[in-house]
Amino acid sequence: MGILPILIVWPMILAIILPFLKARRARGILAYIGAGSLMVLAVVFLLGWLFNGGQTQALYVETEAIDHLMTVGELFLMVLIVVLSIRHRKYPVILLSVGQTLLLLWTEFTMPVEGGAHMLVDGLSMLMCAIVAIIGGFICIYAVGYMKTYHEHHKEYKDRSGFFFSMLFLFLGAMMGLVFSQNLVWLYFFWEITSVVSFLLIGYTRTEEAVHNSFRALWMNLLGGFGFAIAIPLVSSTLHSLQLADVVASGSVLPIALLAFAGLTKSAQLPFSSWLLGAMVAPTPSSALLHSATMVKAGVYLLIRLSPGMHDTMAGILVSLIGGFTFIAASMMAIAQTDAKKVLAFSTVSNLGLIVACAGIGVEETIWAAVLLMIFHAISKSMLFQAVGAVENSIGSRNIERMHGLILRLPKLTYIMGIGIAGMYLAPFGMLISKWVALRSFVDADNVLLVLFLAFGSATTMLYWTKWLTKIISQHKPKEIEKDVTLRDQYLSMGVHAVLMLLLCFLFPIVARYAVDPIINEIFGNVEEVLSMNELTTMAIMLVSVLLIPAIMFLVTRSAKRSYVPIYMSGANMGDNTYFVNSYGEPEHLYLTNWYLRFQFGMRKLMRPCEMIAMAAIVIFICVIIGGAVA
């Protein structure tokens, strides 16, 4: 297990070196090496662990020196937040940050706890580690090319690429630490690092909007961190242990609810969704890495860890309701968005909602669905973000309306985008199968509200993805030739994502059997299979047929003789399918747009009421839980 500390420390060392490299080329090469080595390390670690039988291992019982180092780290983060808050006059943030750090220090120095492992290697943490290393690694590779083009297009922003890469690698290290941590104080430390990194990356461009949004992300995440920090003294005073597993096993509702609250803020559930939407001002690689593929997954990761303790408790009901509600509310608001990144952000919030709902129910089936959703969502969302980023660099806009007929303008990027969109909602892909399992388990849990949320939410989900798909597939001859400025490393990353996505779909039964089932076994003890091999095979056959049919049909129709005619436009088509003759005999330009139903599903209309409802639910439930704990 010698590799584990390297996985955490190596990216952090790179994070320290990178800002000092002034030459873009050298920085790029170091980023390639760093990302590549991280992936190799993670794979070697994974294989070594599997080779040794894939047992759960508890590590690092005596860690006094590191504990002190972390205390210093926490104080440093606090000072950093205080300084930045004073500079930008956001004083309330100081209270949150100082409050929780002091609370934590007080706990550490006054409450003795039994020792215990500080880290835990098991199936779930290995899975997260693989996601972080492979997806995160490729996003870093993508970022090298992306940032180069980004600063060529945006001369108005100061080029702080060194800082940017440093933050990406710091984040990767923190994330590795987070997924393996078993001790709550350690978990909290890494948790705070990811919050601060996210804050710094959102403010990357230093525009007024970026600074504003970054502070919103900060205070919301710190609020969640505050919940975390209150849970720690509670746990250590009642259980005399700081092990996450002990908290879950004890089933004490209040600490679990507080930790779950932290999970909800991190995974941007309502009423805390607005920070993730604001985070879209950051350069795209950070949106892909932090705000969809990995960091927000830390929230659901914690909730999945807590899930056995949430089953059939007030905390569980709260979490599943908030998740289900977020799923439908965010998917409705996504309909009204024209900005591709906003659509992706809403969709991320919405899908995380589904995972959160699954975790809140806390039975084998739902966690099975949650883990699968997490895998598929991480890959396809990261791919979609990268594709949108590349398209933005090429056509200078990320408005979906501007992507009309993209398939003839930037075919390669369109295919990647298409695979990503299909992966998010079409029939045989993983997301849908997980949804199927989720629906079944919501019914088994007799939760009528969640069933309704899922039924209506998947309908709205379908609308916003289909709209986007039709826009990019439209056959419309471009007026001017656009140059694809996407660099080779960007294509490498997106290509690998696409291949991974397709492989996962084809090998779905194997993934379910050999990756997801063992994880469920670890969390719940010996359980029977969620889906029988028979059902899995049916799905695999279905999947192959749905993927193959378009291919076969392509071959069938390729040889069909067709004469091409212009489209019907009511007035006479002027021949280029763009202008027609109007009733005055003059040429009229045709302009097609999608429907966005702004007045029905607009964010302005829905966001506030949805936040109110979710806030009310949280306040009421927390009051009831505190009342129950005190009484």
Next chain:
Amino acid sequence: MIQVISVIAYLVGAPLLGGFLDGCDRTVSARMQGRQGPPLLQPFYDLSKLFHKQILAVNSLQLLLNLCYLVLLAIAGAMLFAGADILMCLFILSTADMFLIVAAASDSSPYSSIGANREMIQVMACEPLTLLMAVGFYLTTGSFQVKDIIAQPVSAVVMMPGLLFGFFVIMAVKLRKSPFDCATSHHAHQEIVKGLTTEMSGPTFAIMNIAEYYEIILMLGIVAIFFINATWWSWIVALVLCAVAFFLETLWDNISARLKWMTLFKGCWIVTLLAGGINILVLMLIR
């Protein structure tokens, strides 16, 4: 063995029966309007004529996408008739719809784009009830498998009348019957020309028609599993009631005027929430 026969019967028979039903629909509609109407086999004459036409296309993609729509609909139906998972069947059905929508939107034509957008709204309007219906079957019979659903001692409809009513409304949307035919209509009197199918012609259009025939039979098959139980005579009852349901859809088609898409959408969701949601709630409470 029975599964295989049933699937083959569906794959071969559905276009024939669907075409025949379409013919009945046209004749009955004509009589309702006091007209003579076309011969019963007119849909087949139309199809053969369409297939003999030269392929005029606005792009190279539409034919391919329409074929995918056809094949996926056939697969969805085959799954139902094979007694497989009804939820999976419904998922494939909506995937098939996606192909039709993309086919219509792929040509950048104003009328078919509006049609495609309206079709998306229709899919969104229908989707919740179809999912709730599958949940209803699961709550009633303990299984999503059609072969288990139809092997119960009592017909499922006893427990899920609300969902049957909801499905009847949804079926009108799926079969493009008035008042829910805003995406495209069987009759050439629509404000957006032929909507979705404006740019489809000749064999491409014929393929789309055959797919719709598959869809008719698929929808009626779903109506049937509401009624079929372990007894042999329930099959006859189901068959008769399917015919009644189809007649009611035709009747409805002729006595109502087209609704705006927003009314359609709100109407479907309200029906889903009231008829479907309450039905599901009751099923969960008495379980």
